[in-house]
Amino acid sequence: MESDDEIRRVPEIGGEAAGPTASGRDGGSVAGPVQPSGSGPRRRGRSPADKENKRLKRLLRNRVSAQQARERKKAYLIDLEARVKELETKNAELEERLTTLQNENQMLRQILKNTTAGSQDGRK
Numbered sequence: 870m871e872s873d874d875e876i877r878r879v880p881e882i883g884g885e886a887a888g889p890t891a892s893g894r895d896g897g898s899v900a901g902p903v904q905p906s907g908s909g910p911r912r913r914g915r916s917p918a919d920k921e922n923k924r925l926k927r928l929l930r931n932r933v934s935a936q937q938a939r940e941r942k943k944a945y946l947i948d949l950e951a952r953v954k955e956l957e958t959k960n961a962e963l964e965e966r967l968t969t970l971q972n973e974n975q976m977l978r979q980i981l982k983n984t985t986a987g988s989q990d991g992r993k
Contacts (some may be wrong), residue, residue, distance in 0.1 A: 915923070 914920075
């Protein structure tokens with residue numbers, strides 16, 4: 870019977886040794902079986918059923934995403950409309966206050982004009 874050191878190593882197609890090495894570890898390829906080059910195109914694609922399944926999942930994700938975007942937009946518009954109402958109300962209040970202050974300012978100017986005119990008449 871041969872020991873681990875005496876086990877004959879058979880080279881793989883890629884030139885690497887197969888089987889256990891002197892350290893007891895497998896010296897085979899890590900990437901899996903090596904295919905000879907030039908044997909035509911390798912089939913990496915999925916089966917038609919897998920492609921269809923993947924397409925349907927993508928469509929479903931897209932529909933869900935689109936629905937979520939519509940809901941976010943609707944919520945955004947509702948918030949925006951509420952803000953417009955608040956700003957319109959505040960604007961109306963400020964316009965009313967401006968009118969009141971302008972009237973008060975005009976009355977005070979008139980009082981000041983009458984007062985200064987009356988005091989000048991009294992000096993003459």
